[in-house]
Every structure is written in C-alpha cells, then in structure tokens.
Amino acid sequence: MSHFADIAKQLINGKFICEYSYPDQYAFLLKAGMADEMTVYLEKMEFTLSTPQEGNGFYCSYLFPKNNQVDLKKQFTEIISALSPLVSFLTLVQQSSGDDDIIRPGDVLRMTEVQGVIEDTTALSTQLDKMVRHSLFRSTSPTVEGKLKQVFNKLIEMDYLVSSNPAHQIYTATSKWSLLIDQIRFINDTEQLSLESLVDETVKQDDLYD
Amino acid sequence: MTDEVRKSGIQFLKNLGRHAELILDTYLEGVVPIEYEDNDKVIKTLIQQQVLWRPTEEEGLHLTQAVRNLLEQGLKDERNRQLDINVGSAIATIKTLIGHYKEAQSAGNYRDASAYLRDIGEHVFTLIESLRRNVHKLWTHINNEFGRVGSLSAKIRENELAQQQVATILLGLGMFDFKDLAELSGANPQLRKLLVVNLQCEIDQCVTELTSAQKRLFRMLGHFKEIRARTALVRGFQVFSDAHLDYQPPCYPEQTNLSSLFNVIAPFETKALLNTSIEDHDAVLTQIVQSIKIVSQTQAESTDRNARAVDILDMPEIEIAEKPETLAVEGFLGHVLDTRGQKISALSYYQMIDFVLDEEFWLFAVFSYMDSMNEQESNLFNKKLLINTQTEFTGNQFIEDIEVWID
Numbered sequence: 128m129s130h131f132a133d134i135a136k137q138l139i140n141g142k143f144i145c146e147y148s149y150p151d152q153y154a155f156l157l158k159a160g161m162a163d164e165m166t167v168y169l170e171k172m173e174f175t176l177s178t179p180q181e182g183n184g185f186y187c188s189y190l191f192p193k194n195n196q197v198d199l200k201k202q203f204t205e206i207i208s209a210l211s212p213l214v215s216f217l218t219l220v221q222q223s224s225g226d227d228d229i230i231r232p233g234d235v236l237r238m239t240e241v242q243g244v245i246e247d248t249t250a251l252s253t254q255l256d257k258m259v260r261h262s263l264f265r266s267t268s269p270t271v272e273g274k275l276k277q278v279f280n281k282l283i284e285m286d287y288l289v290s291s292n293p294a295h296q297i298y299t300a301t302s303k304w305s306l307l308i309d310q311i312r313f314i315n316d317t318e319q320l321s322l323e324s325l326v327d328e329t330v331k332q333d334d335l336y337d
Numbered sequence: 338m339t340d341e342v343r344k345s346g347i348q349f350l351k352n353l354g355r356h357a358e359l360i361l362d363t364y365l366e367g368v369v370p371i372e373y374e375d376n377d378k379v380i381k382t383l384i385q386q387q388v389l390w391r392p393t394e395e396e397g398l399h400l401t402q403a404v405r406n407l408l409e410q411g412l413k414d415e416r417n418r419q420l421d422i423n424v425g426s427a428i429a430t431i432k433t434l435i436g437h438y439k440e441a442q443s444a445g446n447y448r449d450a451s452a453y454l455r456d457i458g459e460h461v462f463t464l465i466e467s468l469r470r471n472v473h474k475l476w477t478h479i480n481n482e483f484g485r486v487g488s489l490s491a492k493i494r495e496n497e498l499a500q501q502q503v504a505t506i507l508l509g510l511g512m513f514d515f516k517d518l519a520e521l522s523g524a525n526p527q528l529r530k531l532l533v534v535n536l537q538c539e540i541d542q543c544v545t546e547l548t549s550a551q552k553r554l555f556r557m558l559g560h561f562k563e564i565r566a567r568t569a570l571v572r573g574f575q576v577f578s579d580a581h582l583d584y585q586p587p588c589y590p591e592q593t594n595l596s597s598l599f600n601v602i603a604p605f606e607t608k609a610l611l612n613t614s615i616e617d618h619d620a621v622l623t624q625i626v627q628s629i630k631i632v633s634q635t636q637a638e639s640t641d642r643n644a645r646a647v648d649i650l651d652m653p654e655i656e657i658a659e660k661p662e663t664l665a666v667e668g669f670l671g672h673v674l675d676t677r678g679q680k681i682s683a684l685s686y687y688q689m690i691d692f693v694l695d696e697e698f699w700l701f702a703v704f705s706y707m708d709s710m711n712e713q714e715s716n717l718f719n720k721k722l723l724i725n726t727q728t729e730f731t732g733n734q735f736i737e738d739i740e741v742w743i744d
Contacts, residue, residue, distance in 0.1 A: 140604050214574050218572055322576075
C-alpha cells in the first residue's frame with residue numbers, strides 16, 4: 128500500500144501524514160533518503176514537502192508561493208477562520224478532562240467521556256453550542272452526542288483525529304495539532320498579540336470575583 | 338546514668354503511646370483539636386516533653402518538628418516533601434568532633450576518645466541516612482511529577498524549590514574535602530573506616546544520584562513550562578478571538594517570504610486520464626470500450642419520467658379477455674352443477690364440447706383451474722385424479738383423467 132506514488136498523491140490531495148494519521152505512509156517517508164526523494168519528486172510539479180516545527184509530520188506546500196497566490200489566499204482564509212473553532216475544541220477537551228495540558232499528538236480521546244462531562248457542565252455545553260454554530264462544525268443536532276459526533280467527524284476529515292476504535296468511539300489525535308499550534312504561535316509572535324498574558328489577566332479577574 | 342536515661346526514655350515513649358490519639362489528630366489537623374483542649378494536665382506534660390509547643394500566644398498548639406518528622410517518616414506521608422539541606426552544619430559538627438577525639442586520644446584520655454568516636458559514628462550515620470532519605474524523596478517527587486500539588490504553576494514552584502534545595506545539598510557535599518578527612522583520620526583504622534570508606538562512598542553515590550535528579554528536574558521544569566506556555570497560548574487565543582470576533586491577521590500569502598506554516602496547498606484532486614498512445618494497453622482499453630453500453634435515452638430530457646397525477650375515476654373501461662381454456666373449464670364445472678353434481682370425467686366432457694386444443698392440455702387446464710380455486714369453491718367440488726403409473730422404466734405418474742362430482 129505504502130507506495131511512493133500513492134503517498135505523493137495523498138500529499139498533493141492535501142493530506143497530513145504523520146505517525147497517527149497514516150502510520151504506514153509516515154514510516155515509509157521516514158526511511159533513509161525517502162523524504163528527500165519525495166521532495167525532489169514533488170518539486171518537479173512545483174510542490175515541496177513541509178513539516179511542522181516539531182518535525183512530526185509531512186504535508187505539501189507550493190514550491191513557488193508567488194505563482195499560487197489565489198489558491199494560497201483561499202487556503203489562508205480557511206485556515207484563519209478555522210482557528211477559533213479548533214482552539215475551542217482544544218480547550219473544551221482540556222476542561223472536560225481536567226488536564227493541565229491541551230491535546231498532544233498521540234493522545235487518546237474517548238468521545239463518551241467528553242460527552243458525559245459536557246452534559247453535566249453547563250459552561251461546556253454552551254461552548255459546544257457556540258462551536259457548532261460555526262460553519263466549520265455546523266450541526267443542528269439537539270443532543271450533545273449529535274453535536275460532538277459532527278465535530279469529531281469533521282476533525283477526522285481534516286486529519287486532526289483518527290478513529291482508532293469506532294465501536295467504542297475512541298479517537299487518536301494526530302500531529303496536525305502541532306501545525307495548528309505553530310500557526311497560532313506564528314500569528315502571536317508576528318502580530319505581537321501577547322496571547323499568553325491575556326490568560327493571566329483573565330485569571331486575575333477571576334480571582335477578584337472569588 | 339544509663340539506667341536513668343533508659344527509664345525516662347521508656348516513660349517518654351509510653352506517654353506518647355498513651356496519647357497517641359491526641360498526637361495523631363494534631364498531626365492531621367495541624368493544631369490540637371478543640372475536644373482535647375480541656376485536658377490541661379496531659380497537654381502540660383506533652384509541652385514539657387517537647388511534643389507540643391505553642392508558636393505564639395494566639396496560635397494553637399502544634400506538634401514539634403521532631404515528632405512530626407517521626408510521623409511523616411513512619412506513615413510515609415507525602416507531605417514530607419521538603420528536603421533536609423543542612424549538610425554544611427553536619428560536616429562542621431563531624432569535623433569538630435574529630436578534633437575532640439584526636440585531642441582526647443593524644444592526651445591518653447581513651448574513655449572520652451571512645452565516646453567521641455561513637456558520637457562521630459552517630460553523626461556520620463545520621464548524615465548518611467538523611468542524604469539517602471533526601472535522594473529518595475526527590476525521586477518520589479520526580480516520579481509522580483509533583484502530583485501532590487494540583488496546579489501546573491504549583492508544580493513549577495515545587496520544582497524550582499526542589500532544584501534550589503538540590504543545589505544547596507550539592508554545594509554542601511562539595512565542602513567535603515576527602516583529602517582533608519583522610520588526613521584527619523590519619524592512621525586511625527576506625528576513623529578511616531567511618532570517614533573514608535562509609536562516608537565517602539555514600540557521598541559519591543549521593544552526588545551521582547542528585548546530579549541526575551537535578552537533570553531530570555531541569556528537564557521536567559522545561560516540560561512544565563512548555564505545557565504552561567502552550568496552554569496559555571491556546572487559551573489566550575480563545576480569549577482574544579472571543580473579544581475580536583472578526584480578527585483577521587494580514588494576508589501572509591501576499592507578503593514576501595511566506596512561512597511554510599501557511600503554505601498549505603489547496604487539495605488537488607488528481608483525475609485519471611487515459612493515455613491511448615500506449616500500445617500495451619490496447620487489449621484492456623478495447624475490452625473496456627466494448628463493455629460500454631450506449632443508452633440513447635437521456636434521462637434529463639425525458640418528460641415521461643416526471644410524476645403525473647392519475648385520476649382513477651377517469652379510467653377507460655377495459656375488457657379482460659378470458660382465455661378460451663378458462664371459459665371451457667368454467668363450462669365444465671357449470672355442467673357438473675347443472676347435472677346436480679353427477680360424477681363426470683373431464684375427458685368425457687371434452688368429447689361433448691368443441692375444444693380446439695388437445696386432451697393433455699385440456700386436462701392440465703382443468704387441473705390448474707381447480708387447483709387455484711378458493712377454499713369455498715374447492716370444498717364444493719370433489720375431485721379424483723385417475724393416475725397411471727409408468728412402471729416399466731421411470732415410475733413417473735401420469736394423470737389420465739379427472740373425475741368431478743358434488744356430494
């Protein structure tokens with residue numbers, strides 16, 4: 128299956144290949160010299176191979192961005208508009224699990240567990256409602272389960288999650304989340320948004336109400 | 338002297354045992370619980386024995402550190418998380434005692450010398466025990482990632498404190514000059530064993546362990562801080578985008594040097610096209626072409642497929658033409674009824690009518706008609722099949738005739 132041409136096609140089709148999303152393909156690309164070979168191949172078609180900063184995945188970029196402005200602008204708009212609902216998903220899962228950390232590649236998510244906590248927590252179900260009003264996760268389902276299913280399915284489609292055990296609704300996070308974090312960090316640094324300090328300030332405000 | 342010490346020691350321990358509940362409840366609550374406060378006499382004794390003490394007038398009664406440490410250690414309590422870092426003073430004490438010992442020995446005061454030696458031993462072993470305990474505690478913290486404290490910030494603070502303490506202990510241990518100790522112990526085999534063999538080995542090992550613990554702590558702190566930064570970034574973004582619903586960063590693709598983070602291709606669906614110039618594929622392609630069926634009727638243009646209203650009242654009447662054999666069989670059964678149910682065979686009726694088809698077909702028509710009659714009708718007529726069995730070859734049975742009558 129892990130055939131060079133098949134992997135090239137997947138990359139050109141915008142797939143994100145990592146240890147969790149496409150393990151066989153990822154292992155193939157990790158073989159000595161294979162990523163270089165793929166880069167050479169893609170460059171013939173004016174594409175190139177990119178990875179997130181952690182180097183834990185592969186995706187396809189344009190070799191000459193200037194020549195693909197129209198497509199890139201379209202993609203950029205999509206990326207930017209998806210940031211907010213995706214971040215919302217990250218904090219939703221973090222809050223429902225009570226973890227210090229947000230989702231990392233390879234983390235296992237049990238939809239029923241997330242669902243249970245959201246059903247018991249008004250703030251979280253409000254957050255979920257807000258998420259499914261966004262065009263990315265649009266769902267009109269009246270139940271938490273229906274909304275979550277829509278969100279999870281969309282995230283699978285976008286290569287952020289893989290369904291590791293469909294019968295028990297167990298999912299694994301892919302390394303594409305690293306790319307998302309990198310993108311947010313880039314915006315934060317470039318636009319000098321000081322996002323980290325916003326949280327401290329909100330914490331302080333919360334403290335005042337205690 | 339020893340007897341007296343022994344006696345009062347036993348009494349002290351018994352006293353602790355007698356008031357075990359008070360002591361343990363105090364340990365758990367931090368101060369002596371209210372229900373014990375009336376017990377003046379007991380409390381007074383415990384204060385005298387330095388089990389309890391009152392830090393200030395306003396404060397409640399606390400356990401003294403020695404008792405608390407004893408309980409923490411005995412209960413393997415996680416609260417016992419601070420390291421004993423006072424290595425420097427232990428070394429100073431040991432050095433002082435060595436001075437005493439040497440002096441006593443050179444003065445020929447062997448009784449004092451042996452008491453000092455015992456004392457030195459005690460201090461050396463206490464130090465060793467304390468170091469081992471520190472190392473153990475440190476690894477416990479590391480292994481459960483400071484699980485005792487809840488928040489990430491608390492973990493970071495605990496980690497920083499532990500790092501500071503390890504640094505202090507290592508600094509203290511660095512004060513051990515083993516050349517100095519070797520010189521101090523001189524040719525004295527007992528001192529040499531204590532200071533050089535026991536202590537030096539132990540300290541070497543301790544330094545190794547602490548150094549690797551320090552590395553782990555450092556890495557863990559980095560990890561904690563990375564988690565904190567990552568979480569703060571994500572949560573910060575959420576706060577920010579909630580406050581700025583229409584926020585759009587400048588369009589990076591329009592700028593020079595686009596970061597690869599935003600250089601993500603638009604999915605490019607590859608469509609398969611045939612290359613008819615490859616001769617090798619001729620056979621396969623011909624086969625595919627052959628299998629294509631041309632459907633000339635295009636669905637889109639066909640208005641026949643649209644739904645239409647049907648008026649069932651407006652339907653033209655149609656005559657359902659009965660088949661001749663059916664009519665003939667009905668005539669046959671009518672004849673049975675007309676003759677008041679007299680038994681008649683199908684073939685004899687066949688002779689009476691002008692039926693165009695052959696006998697076999699006639700029999701089949703009668704048989705199938707009667708077989709398909711409803712229950713009421715078939716109860717009315719009796720039927721007997723006259724069967725001839727072909728015995729010579731196959732054993733097949735042939736219906737020769739059918740008799741019908743009404744009882």
